[in-house]
Amino acid sequence: MENNLLSVIIFAPLAGAAINWFVGRRVRDERFIGVVACGSVAISTLVAFYLAFNSHGALRGEAPVLDHIWTWLQVGNFRADFALAMDRLSGTYALFITFVGFLIHVFAVGYMHGEAGFYRFFAFLNLFMFSMLTLVLADNFVLMFVGWEGVGLCSYLLIGYYFDRTEAGDAAKKAFITNRIGDWGFVLGIMLTFFVTGSVSFFANPAAGEAAHTALSFFKTAPVEPFTAGAIIAGGATSIAVLLFIGAAGKSAQIPLYVWLPDAMAGPTPVSALIHAATMVTAGVYMIVRCSEIFVHAPAAMFIVAIIGAATALFAATIGLAQNDIKKVLAYSTISQLGYMFLACGVGAFIAAIFHVITHAFFKALLFLGSGSVIHGMHHEQDMRRMGALKKYMPITFATMVTGWLAISGVPIFAGFFSKDEILWRTWSAPAFSLPSTGWAKFLWAVGALTALLTAIYMTRMMVMTFWGKERFRETDESKHQEPDHHHGPVEPHESPWLMTLPLIVLAVLSTVGGFIGIPYALSSVFTDRNVNVLEHTLESAVATVPPGLHAEVSSEPIGESHEPAPVPAPAETAHSHEEITAERLLAGLSVLIGLLGIGAGWYLFQRRPLMQMPRLLENKYYVDEIYDAALIRPIETGSREGLWKLVDVGAIDGLLHAIGEAVTEMGRLARYLQAGFVRGYAAIILFGALILIGLFAYLGFPGM
Amino acid sequence: MEPQLSWYLALSAILFTIGVTGVIIKRNVIAMFMCIELMLNAVNLTFVAFASFFQDVTGQLFVFIVMTVAAAEAAVGLGIIIAIFRNRESLDVDDASILKL
Numbered sequence: 177m178e179n180n181l182l183s184v185i186i187f188a189p190l191a192g193a194a195i196n197w198f199v200g201r202r203v204r205d206e207r208f209i210g211v212v213a214c215g216s217v218a219i220s221t222l223v224a225f226y227l228a229f230n231s232h233g234a235l236r237g238e239a240p241v242l243d244h245i246w247t248w249l250q251v252g253n254f255r256a257d258f259a260l261a262m263d264r265l266s267g268t269y270a271l272f273i274t275f276v277g278f279l280i281h282v283f284a285v286g287y288m289h290g291e292a293g294f295y296r297f298f299a300f301l302n303l304f305m306f307s308m309l310t311l312v313l314a315d316n317f318v319l320m321f322v323g324w325e326g327v328g329l330c331s332y333l334l335i336g337y338y339f340d341r342t343e344a345g346d347a348a349k350k351a352f353i354t355n356r357i358g359d360w361g362f363v364l365g366i367m368l369t370f371f372v373t374g375s376v377s378f379f380a381n382p383a384a385g386e387a388a389h390t391a392l393s394f395f396k397t398a399p400v401e402p403f404t405a406g407a408i409i410a411g412g413a414t415s416i417a418v419l420l421f422i423g424a425a426g427k428s429a430q431i432p433l434y435v436w437l438p439d440a441m442a443g444p445t446p447v448s449a450l451i452h453a454a455t456m457v458t459a460g461v462y463m464i465v466r467c468s469e470i471f472v473h474a475p476a477a478m479f480i481v482a483i484i485g486a487a488t489a490l491f492a493a494t495i496g497l498a499q500n501d502i503k504k505v506l507a508y509s510t511i512s513q514l515g516y517m518f519l520a521c522g523v524g525a526f527i528a529a530i531f532h533v534i535t536h537a538f539f540k541a542l543l544f545l546g547s548g549s550v551i552h553g554m555h556h557e558q559d560m561r562r563m564g565a566l567k568k569y570m571p572i573t574f575a576t577m578v579t580g581w582l583a584i585s586g587v588p589i590f591a592g593f594f595s596k597d598e599i600l601w602r603t604w605s606a607p608a609f610s611l612p613s614t615g616w617a618k619f620l621w622a623v624g625a626l627t628a629l630l631t632a633i634y635m636t637r638m639m640v641m642t643f644w645g646k647e648r649f650r651e652t653d654e655s656k657h658q659e660p661d662h663h664h665g666p667v668e669p670h671e672s673p674w675l676m677t678l679p680l681i682v683l684a685v686l687s688t689v690g691g692f693i694g695i696p697y698a699l700s701s702v703f704t705d706r707n708v709n710v711l712e713h714t715l716e717s718a719v720a721t722v723p724p725g726l727h728a729e730v731s732s733e734p735i736g737e738s739h740e741p742a743p744v745p746a747p748a749e750t751a752h753s754h755e756e757i758t759a760e761r762l763l764a765g766l767s768v769l770i771g772l773l774g775i776g777a778g779w780y781l782f783q784r785r786p787l788m789q790m791p792r793l794l795e796n797k798y799y800v801d802e803i804y805d806a807a808l809i810r811p812i813e814t815g816s817r818e819g820l821w822k823l824v825d826v827g828a829i830d831g832l833l834h835a836i837g838e839a840v841t842e843m844g845r846l847a848r849y850l851q852a853g854f855v856r857g858y859a860a861i862i863l864f865g866a867l868i869l870i871g872l873f874a875y876l877g878f879p880g881m
Numbered sequence: 882m883e884p885q886l887s888w889y890l891a892l893s894a895i896l897f898t899i900g901v902t903g904v905i906i907k908r909n910v911i912a913m914f915m916c917i918e919l920m921l922n923a924v925n926l927t928f929v930a931f932a933s934f935f936q937d938v939t940g941q942l943f944v945f946i947v948m949t950v951a952a953a954e955a956a957v958g959l960g961i962i963i964a965i966f967r968n969r970e971s972l973d974v975d976d977a978s979i980l981k982l
Contacts, residue, residue: 852978853977853978853979853980854974854975854978855913855974855977855978856904856905856906856907856908856913856974856975859904859905860905863901863905
């Protein structure tokens with residue numbers, strides 16, 4: 177269904193960015209800039225809700241809402257249009273992006289008050305909304321990549337917002353360059369997709385003259401590739417999926433490309449909340465779920481996704497335990513939660529991944545904005561060791577943060593509980609499709625459960641260090657603040673203005689009730705027989721499911737490590753067998769216990785000793801930055817300087833050019849003697865030339881004689 | 882004894898060699914010019930000798946062409962020599978080793 181309103185969603189923020197950039201910089205009125213920025217996002221939000229929920233809305237009907245804006249690239253068979261599509265998946269995404277984005281814009285108006293670059297900040301923030309919505313609503317890979325790069329650019333601009341600070345500039349560059357590595361995989365994935373399927377579109381739009389078959393529909397009929405290492409380089413679905421995952425790992429900060437996200441906290445806190453927690457970093461998850469049709473044909477790639485996801489979740493959670501910067505804790509927590517989402521994708525629970533993306537957007541945006549409120553109230557102090565007892569001074573921030581804390585720790589009825597529990601259950605019950613055996617499912621579940629425990633512990637530590645205990649912000653520590661302009665006397669924390677607390681309250685409500693959109697049947701059936709899993713109903717048709725009975729098909733052609741044709745399990749989605757429901761309830765109870773245990777342990781450990789020294793290895797983030805520096809950056813730097821520059825460029829290339837030039841000069845210098853200007857010399861040369869010719873003719877004979 | 886073709890050719894070769902040698906060793910531009918004429922006429926002699934030997938008039942025709950060209954060349958060449966002399970007050974070719982004055 178064609179609806180031109182769809183383009184309003186992306187172009188309203190773009191217009192806002194343009195107005196703020198060109199007009200706002202001259203007006204320099206915070207009220208004007210704030211209204212333009214928030215208003216443009218509000219328009220997007222309203223249009224998104226209208227298009228999703230009207231009578232033919234994307235979330236209610238089966239057909240996606242399409243908007244073909246113009247034909248962008250057409251070269252031979254290759255066709256990429258500037259076209260938007262809102263189906264149930266991108267609609268769901270667009271809803272929470274616009275809504276959470278709107279709240280964060282409102283918060284930022286309060287947070288950025290008095291900043292010199294106020295107009296610049298909001299122009300970039302609006303530009304980010306434009307890019308993010310382009311990414312999500314794009315109808316083909318190429319336009320998606322435009323949005324993908326756009327959010328990368330905005331991320332770069334906003335991390336480096338305080339461009340007069342070296343670490344902000346360095347962090348911005350680090351984020352951009354690390355993402356380049358991922359983008360390399362993404363671009364190759366797009367190329368291979370076109371090469372294999374002959375299309376880069378997601379949805380067919382015959383009205384705009386597009387071909388009926390698309391990149392995704394191609395795979396609907398394709399056979400599932402075997403679960404072997406060889407499939408990764410075979411150039412089919414598995415290769416595409418792995419390349420796309422490299423792109424997703426860059427954008428969504430997975431091992432080994434996660435290193436940019438903690439440093440990205442150098443940007444203003446609303447940026448961390450919007451870009452580096454709620455929206456942009458989940459673009460990788462979106463891309464994988466959008467391409468789930470490809471992934472369910474590539475079990476080996478899904479296995480990689482699951483392993484990387486689980487490893488990242490655990491790895492980042494352990495680092496998060498030992499950070500002292502409030503934003504760093506949340507950054508590592510974000511990486512860890514993204515790991516959860518990838519774990520879900522890897523075991524085929526795409527809907528659970530999206531569910532966690534949504535709830536995570538609520539509670540992590542809440543936590544980040546709460547930390548922003550704390551930082552604001554503490555006059556830009558981020559070190560939790562210098563906080564403490566803030567609940568007395570910032571009651572609203574405290575109350576909302578508690579909600580986020582309970583949500584991320586997995587306490588029942590809060591949003592995080594349902595999504596995290598869903599992921600853990602899906603992992604536990606994952607079929608052997610994308611895993612070598614069901615034993616792997618149990619192992620991954622154990623990793624996820626351990627991560628959940630650590631999550632509860634470090635979040636409790638953060639809350640205790642910030643809001644409880646003694647007031648440590650009055651202690652002046654001269655050794656740590658040597659900058660003379662940093663007038664850091666004893667600060668008096670204060671509650672933030674309503675512009676900042678209001679979004680906190682809204683997000684706190686969402687973090688509490690947001691999980692109700694996806695209550696699994698096993699839990700809701702305690703109270704009612706109706707299946708109230710709205711999210712699953714909505715997304716079922718938009719997301720591919722892992723085909724049951726796969727291995728019988730695959731094992732007919734045993735390549736590499738073969739798998740015994742396991743008896744096909746019944747499709748888990750539809751049949752809610754009694755044992756399964758019991759198992760799911762048991763596991764849910766177990767995750768509640770884990771969450772409460774984590775909170776209890778955190779409380780016990782840190783209530784009395786909030787400044788407890790954490791293991792150095794964790795505090796220094798496993799020295800990963802140092803290892804990367806020594807293993808990659810230094811060799812590249814040295815190799816570039818000594819090898820490429822001094823040897824190849826100066827030595828070989830410049831040397832060759834100079835040699836050619838000098839040879840010509842030298843030949844000219846010698847040839848100069850021939851033309852001395854003495855006529856008799858020329859005559860002698862003619863004579864010798866004639867003699868040589870005659871001699872040659874005499875010796876060889878005249879041609880033709 | 883009847884003159885043989887080889888006699889004419891030998892004489893022609895001697896004259897030509899004298900001409901070449903003169904062009905190379907003489908500094909006086911008039912003398913060089915005369916040596917060039919000598920070389921041309923040495924060639925003319927071979928043409929006439931061969932024409933007589935083969936009973937073919939083509940060789941004699943060639944001699945006329947060479948003489949015409951030599952006359953034209955003499956006109957141009959002497960003009961150049963006079964111009965050089967006016968500018969340099971000298972007939973030594975080694976004094977005229979650069980184009981500009």
